[in-house]
Amino acid sequence: DAKTTQPPSMDCAEGRAANLPCNHSTISGNEYVYWYRQIHSQGPQYIIHGLKNNETNEMASLIITEDRKSSTLILPHATLRDTAVYYCIVKSGAGSYQLTFGKGTKLSVIP
């Protein structure tokens, strides 16, 4: 699975959009981009995933560049409860079970 690069930390003001970038320049054609987050002392929580089209759900939006070498997770209105470590993971589809977590981005939402 391709490796990802994320900034180690980011701050965001409460109520503003949080834009978390991820580089995955070696991604291959059958690999998906997944985002998980982990709030302190809890298990990771699935947020969203995509292949090449932009995706949106009740939690977030995922914007993938046309060349698929980078993506951005958008939390449209960050709250204090969104403070967590956010992991961007690239994983191939069917038959690949392992999630390889990198260091992630520590997002701090500030009142």
Added chain:
Amino acid sequence: DAMVIQNPRYQVTQFGKPVTLSCSQTLNHNVMYWYQQKSSQAPKLLFHYYDKDFNNEADTPDNFQSRRPNTSFCFLDIRSPGLGDAAMYLCATSVRTSGGETQYFGPGTRLLVL
């Protein structure tokens, strides 16, 4: 609500004393995973079951074993815990969606080795 349940949330054991951690799921997913997460590190996969088919990661120590008696339950056995095995142990399940596997995690069991 359907979920992944881990008991206990905190477990204390003694050096060398076998310990078992439990995971159950009400999601009826056919894949179950055990991850180890040490302090300030990312989760690391130990092994997974696809139905009854056990798959061990190459670097998982022999000290760690797992059992899955049925679809709903999975156990992590640490035969002789060392101080370095103190960590959060995460159970997860997955189902195949339209593209890839989405994993759902339990709250974790934090193991302390004295």
